[in-house]
Amino acid sequence: MGDPMQGGVAAAAALELCEEGRGRGGGGGAVKGLKKGPWTPSEDAILVAYVHKHGEGNWNNVQKNCGLSRCGKSCRLRWANHLRPNLKKGAFTPEEERTIIELHAKLGNKWARMASQLPGRTDNEIKNYWNTRIKRRMRAGLPVYPPDLQDLCSNLARGGHHRKEAQDDHYLGHHHNQVVVSSSTSSKSSNSNNSSRKSGGILIAAAKNSHDHPSSIATSSYYNDDGARGDDHHDDFAAAYHHHRLLEQINQQHQQQSQPESTSESYGSNSGGSGGGNFLRDVLFHQDHQAQRDHDHHSPDEQPLVYGKSSAANEEGIYQLRLFEVWDEDQVEQTTTATTFRGGLVYPDEDFYALLELESQMPGPPPELIPVPVNLLSYSSGLNHPANLALMFQGEMIPALNSPSTTQLNCYPCLYNRDELPDLYQQQQQQLMWD
DNA sequence: AAGACCACCAACCGCCCCGGT
DNA sequence: AACCGGGGCGGTTGGTGGTCT
Numbered sequence: 226m227g228d229p230m231q232g233g234v235a236a237a238a239a240l241e242l243c244e245e246g247r248g249r250g251g252g253g254g255a256v257k258g259l260k261k262g263p264w265t266p267s268e269d270a271i272l273v274a275y276v277h278k279h280g281e282g283n284w285n286n287v288q289k290n291c292g293l294s295r296c297g298k299s300c301r302l303r304w305a306n307h308l309r310p311n312l313k314k315g316a317f318t319p320e321e322e323r324t325i326i327e328l329h330a331k332l333g334n335k336w337a338r339m340a341s342q343l344p345g346r347t348d349n350e351i352k353n354y355w356n357t358r359i360k361r362r363m364r365a366g367l368p369v370y371p372p373d374l375q376d377l378c379s380n381l382a383r384g385g386h387h388r389k390e391a392q393d394d395h396y397l398g399h400h401h402n403q404v405v406v407s408s409s410t411s412s413k414s415s416n417s418n419n420s421s422r423k424s425g426g427i428l429i430a431a432a433k434n435s436h437d438h439p440s441s442i443a444t445s446s447y448y449n450d451d452g453a454r455g456d457d458h459h460d461d462f463a464a465a466y467h468h469h470r471l472l473e474q475i476n477q478q479h480q481q482q483s484q485p486e487s488t489s490e491s492y493g494s495n496s497g498g499s500g501g502g503n504f505l506r507d508v509l510f511h512q513d514h515q516a517q518r519d520h521d522h523h524s525p526d527e528q529p530l531v532y533g534k535s536s537a538a539n540e541e542g543i544y545q546l547r548l549f550e551v552w553d554e555d556q557v558e559q560t561t562t563a564t565t566f567r568g569g570l571v572y573p574d575e576d577f578y579a580l581l582e583l584e585s586q587m588p589g590p591p592p593e594l595i596p597v598p599v600n601l602l603s604y605s606s607g608l609n610h611p612a613n614l615a616l617m618f619q620g621e622m623i624p625a626l627n628s629p630s631t632t633q634l635n636c637y638p639c640l641y642n643r644d645e646l647p648d649l650y651q652q653q654q655q656q657l658m659w660d
Numbered sequence: 661a662a663g664a665c666c667a668c669c670a671a672c673c674g675c676c677c678c679g680g681t
Numbered sequence: 682a683a684c685c686g687g688g689g690c691g692g693t694t695g696g697t698g699g700t701c702t
Contacts, residue, residue: 263670263696285687301688302671337690348690353669356692 260294264303268293272300273308281309306347313345317354325351 260268271293279286281304284297293300306312317325321343328339334355336348343351 261672283687297687298673298689299671305689306670334691349670352691357667357669 259288259296259299261299264295264307268295269303269308272304275300276304276308302349306349311345312347317346317350321346322354325354329355 271291272287272295275287275291275293279290284300284304287293287297287300288295295303324343325339328335328342332338334352336352336355339351340346340348
């Protein structure tokens with residue numbers, strides 16, 4: 226915190242600082258003439274004085290009334306995170322750490338809600354703590370949650386908790402809309418919920434290249450886990466059939482690469498992708514292990530198309546994945562009850578298929594396969610099932626929470642960050658697909 | 661001693677919600 | 682109903698300082 230005694234010259238100092246270069250964070254959209262970057266003691270003093278006089282709120286008035294060249298948002302953040310009274314500073318106590326872990330197991334990345342239960346701590350602190358911790362543990366190959374909380378996660382994820390919530394009108398409406406949208410019309414216009422609106426995120430897919438048979442696909446749909454779904458799923462199966470050929474193409478392409486090299490400029494570097502920072506990278510997962518076969522009424526040689534439908538995240542960041550097998554166009558079987566996982570973002574079907582199609586049209590070899598540890602909070606059946614995959618969290622791997630559900634996949638990155646997709650994608654997205 | 665690497669964390673950004681007009 | 686601004690939130694960036702090689 227700054228020294229309030231310096232406040233006398235603060236206004237002049239703040240104005241002077243207007244001319245300084247950009248601060249951290251980069252990016253456009255900054256209000257012209259407003260300072261960015263680290264706060265000085267004199268700026269702090271101005272802000273403190275303002276709040277003492279006028280109270281919190283009306284942050285944009287700070288600039289108007291006090292000549293502080295900071296945007297209101299910046300002022301609010303500075304006050305909330307550093308200047309307001311009763312803030313606890315310093316390292317988290319073991320009790321606080323435990324609370325954070327528990328809350329995260331329950332709530333997911335709801336930093337503000339977590340902060341509300343940790344007096345004196347800010348959402349930013351908690352977020353930073355968690356991100357650091359998670360990285361450290363992943364690097365060490367340790368589970369994110371201690372064993373007792375893994376159980377909590379699994380129980381939550383299995384639906385005991387969420388099922389109750391799903392009976393809430395909001396939940397039902399929220400997620401059920403996702404179904405309709407996903408399977409019949411463009412999701413763009415209707416995805417008004419948090420989980421589907423954000424750019425970047427996770428594309429979940431499995432392309433199983435077990436001998437002659439493609440493939441499994443896991444795409445996004447909805448969260449409703451009550452088992453009662455309408456005919457929309459048959460549309461989805463048709464779509465899955467239509468597109469599994471694309472997966473085949475990708476598989477064949479890949480299999481032709483005896484020594485995959487990312488030589489194509491189109492693909493760029495992949496394994497180094499996580500080194501440079503946190504850009505979100507879409508991922509297609511390419512699985513090459515045998516699917517577990519437990520359907521004795523099919524011959525062992527037969528392989529179905531396995532079609533997974535995953536949810537949008539609920540408020541607590543829980544996703545759910547259902548698996549279906551398509552033996553032929555007339556025979557569709559639901560094979561599992563649910564598979565649930567947390568983190569990342571599942572794309573709407575349209576996005577997935579559009580990306581897939583783009584992949585198939587790109588020149589050059591597919592990107593190099595890289596091993597990816599996969600974690601699921603829980604699973605229902607078929608540990609080696611092709612659709613029991615695949616989660617990357619902001620480009621970082623999530624290690625096992627449930628060791629039985631952990632597997633190692635080979636994956637390759639998509640060609641594009643979602644935001645970088647060319648016009649083709651936009652066009653496809655509009656035409657796609659359920660008509 | 662110097663550079664590489666890493667953890668930490670402050671600050672920013674974009675997006676969304678909500679209340680007021 | 683539509684628009685707008687304030688505020689909240691989660692994700693991301695980048696500087697700094699400590700540790701390692």
